[in-house]
Amino acid sequence: MLDQSTICAISTPPGSGGIAIIRLSGKESIRIAECIYESPIKSKKLSEQQANTLHFGSIKSGEELIDDVIVSLFKSPHSFTGEDIVEISCHGSVYIQQQILRLLVSNGARLARPGEFTQRAFLNGKIDLSQAEAVADLIASGNAAAHKLAISQMRGGFSREINQLREELLRFAALIELELDFSEEDVEFADRSSLIELSSRIGNLLRKLTESFRLGNAIKNGIPVAIIGETNVGKSTLLNALLNEDKAIVSDIHGTTRDVIEDVVNINGTLFRFSDTAGIRETHDFIESIGIERSYNQLEKADIVLLVTDLSGSIEAIIERVVKIRQKITNQKLIIIANKVDIAADSAQAQLSGFPLLSNEELVFIAAKSKDNLDQLIQIMNRAVNFDSIGPKDIVVTNIRHFEALTLAHQSIQRVIEGLKTGISGDFLAQDIRECLHYLGEITGEISTDEILGHIFKHFCIGK
Numbered sequence: 001m002l003d004q005s006t007i008c009a010i011s012t013p014p015g016s017g018g019i020a021i022i023r024l025s026g027k028e029s030i031r032i033a034e035c036i037y038e039s040p041i042k043s044k045k046l047s048e049q050q051a052n053t054l055h056f057g058s059i060k061s062g063e064e065l066i067d068d069v070i071v072s073l074f075k076s077p078h079s080f081t082g083e084d085i086v087e088i089s090c091h092g093s094v095y096i097q098q099q100i101l102r103l104l105v106s107n108g109a110r111l112a113r114p115g116e117f118t119q120r121a122f123l124n125g126k127i128d129l130s131q132a133e134a135v136a137d138l139i140a141s142g143n144a145a146a147h148k149l150a151i152s153q154m155r156g157g158f159s160r161e162i163n164q165l166r167e168e169l170l171r172f173a174a175l176i177e178l179e180l181d182f183s184e185e186d187v188e189f190a191d192r193s194s195l196i197e198l199s200s201r202i203g204n205l206l207r208k209l210t211e212s213f214r215l216g217n218a219i220k221n222g223i224p225v226a227i228i229g230e231t232n233v234g235k236s237t238l239l240n241a242l243l244n245e246d247k248a249i250v251s252d253i254h255g256t257t258r259d260v261i262e263d264v265v266n267i268n269g270t271l272f273r274f275s276d277t278a279g280i281r282e283t284h285d286f287i288e289s290i291g292i293e294r295s296y297n298q299l300e301k302a303d304i305v306l307l308v309t310d311l312s313g314s315i316e317a318i319i320e321r322v323v324k325i326r327q328k329i330t331n332q333k334l335i336i337i338a339n340k341v342d343i344a345a346d347s348a349q350a351q352l353s354g355f356p357l358l359s360n361e362e363l364v365f366i367a368a369k370s371k372d373n374l375d376q377l378i379q380i381m382n383r384a385v386n387f388d389s390i391g392p393k394d395i396v397v398t399n400i401r402h403f404e405a406l407t408l409a410h411q412s413i414q415r416v417i418e419g420l421k422t423g424i425s426g427d428f429l430a431q432d433i434r435e436c437l438h439y440l441g442e443i444t445g446e447i448s449t450d451e452i453l454g455h456i457f458k459h460f461c462i463g464k
Contacts, residue, residue, distance in 0.1 A: 009112035011463035017092035051075035082124030115460025129445030216398035222273030226302035412436035
């Protein structure tokens with residue numbers, strides 16, 4: 001599966017900058033770099049230098065000076081890819097970068113494909129597949145929580161959990177397979193009650209990991225926040241205030257928003273994915289009714305629900321709306337937003353403040369148009385997220401491929417538990433255990449195919 005050619009690519013972002021890094025990996029890396037590198041000390045050759053060292057010199061095309069550079073040497077197997085690696089740090093001119101790449105290719109290297117350096121690290125056993133995917137997550141991390149989880153996964157926290165599960169299952173499978181070898185003697189090597197206990201514990205761990213995906217996906221892609229409420233209470237105005245731009249059309253006409261408007265914004269280090277929904281009301285307009293139905297769908301998907309109400313209107317209507325929304329949500333955080341506090345009667349805030357809240361609810365008074373108390377709303381949202389509660393040893397699944405594999409593994413172990421309780425034949429148990437092992441192996445790359453690897457690494461940037 002491993003291409004033995006020497007590859008090269010620009011590892012820094014495209015375009016001009018102060019410094020650019022061009023990376024080579026493969027058996028011929030040092031030889032190829034030596035073809036275009038010239039040291040101030042004429043007798044100094046890169047191939048004779050120690051690993052993990054830096055060398056100042058020049059890159060030349062014949063007698064033409066391209067740039068003065070710093071060359072970093074890493075020798076197999078002690079490198080990121082497990083191969084010889086040379087990194088050339090040059091000035092960030094696009095022309096210089098392209099000239100150096102051209103010289104490397106003309107001397108025997110080829111341009112790397114997306115993610116090929118990390119793929120080689122995986123194929124050479126330097127990292128497993130989940131760690132390789134964590135490299136991409138780390139590069140894409142847009143907030144502190146995503147960074148923390150990517151670092152943990154890249155250092156093998158998730159892999160250790162999966163490998164421990166596989167080891168226990170392998171011991172389990174070995175006992176069952178041994179029984180099959182002696183099936184004619186009707187020998188039972190594995191105590192069924194102990195196996196039920198073991199498989200139940202494995203099942204609980206798999207369930208816990210799959211359930212963590214909702215949090216992990218929110219950390220990675222943004223906490224889903226649904227902005228709902230009746231027409232003309234200020235939902236679109238609130239969205240624009242939170243995004244600090246005119247994303248949604250604001251109008252006095254009822255039913256202006258007829259579809260879901262989405263945007264993502266980083267607020268104080270946390271990524272929120274806001275959905276401004278159609279105003280909820282009785283309507284005979286077919287298009288608007290579709291928008292209202294989508295509003296309820298967004299409410300079910302959200303982790304945080306912002307119920308926007310009009311404080312300048314009827315307090316009884318606000319309370320009635322809160323009661324109705326309570327029936328639609330389960331574990332979501334409900335933040336009741338009493339908007340238009342700047343034009344409401346003085347008694348309205350005091351009257352609504354006495355409304356009893358449930359444990360998952362909070363009430364905040366704002367003026368979305370002038371952004372009054374918007375900072376208070378943001379504080380409540382950040383408290384609701386509480387990413388700081390995630391410890392360094394907590395395993396949170398952030399990858400949809402891992403989630404799907406864990407779900408299938410959980411289904412397999414549930415069949416094992418059911419089979420043990422009903423006294424099913426050992427060969428059927430062994431099949432379900434093998435399935436569970438297969439799905440867990442797909443996560444770390446113990447079991448992989450060219451198709452899986454191609455799908456994963458094609459999404460990487462070139463040079464990583």
